[in-house]
Amino acid sequence: MAGRGRGSASSNGALAVALLCAAAVILSSAMPAEAGTTYHVGDAAGWTHNVDYGQWLAGKTFHAGDMLVFKYNATYHDVAWVSKGGYRHCVVSPKGGRAPVYRTGNDTVRLPSGTHYFICGSPGHCQAGMKLAVKVY
Template sequence: MATRGRGSACNGGGIVLGAAAVLLIGLLVMSAPPLAEAATYTVGDSGGWRFYAGGWAKGKTFRAGDVLEFKYNAAVHDVAAVDLAAYRSCAVPKGSRKMRSGHDKVTLRKGMHYFICTERGHCQAGMKLAIRAV
């Protein structure tokens, strides 16, 4: 018959202390406030990225870390992240990155974000969006 030594994991009080520690950890985890999760927004909702998309953002609160999904027909549209001047003038600065997949995702940082369609006349026809992330 095997005997228990002083260093055995099965000593009398060790099991009770282990169960109490597990219970305490469980209570702490359950009482912790939930972590804020980033939201994902489809620009234009079911209609996607389209003309007059600017009104879509009204009433929504965007936060840093949220993701904007631009869904559109890549054969006729694109998306470019631009600065305020380009947003206002609909003139795409040289070297601007154009997204053309038809399903582009952009993670927001805190601050203002401006997006336009760079296809001729589309931005002027209202295919542009300004978003503030807090």
């Protein structure tokens, strides 16, 4: 058994361990970042009338990457992502040049950092309280 000294086996073992560690580091860096928290707006009631969204927000801290899920009856409601002025005046006004309006009845929005404003664009609904302002860290 020429060429196999006592140190060969331990050198190969150390090399194998080093390669496994390197592979683990590479794989962990290639994995996607941890997904944010998903919040169902209005909890079981969803996005509808007679929900106190200010109370729903109480105690929640939102971070960039968190998701808001709006579930609602698309026959009567929608979700408009609006500017601060649009929120204040219940008008579907552009945020950054356009106001995305969602109408599927089951919409998910990933939140970037900043303050974001959502209203129901159906006539009178925002004035009746279907509006949400979310501060995201």
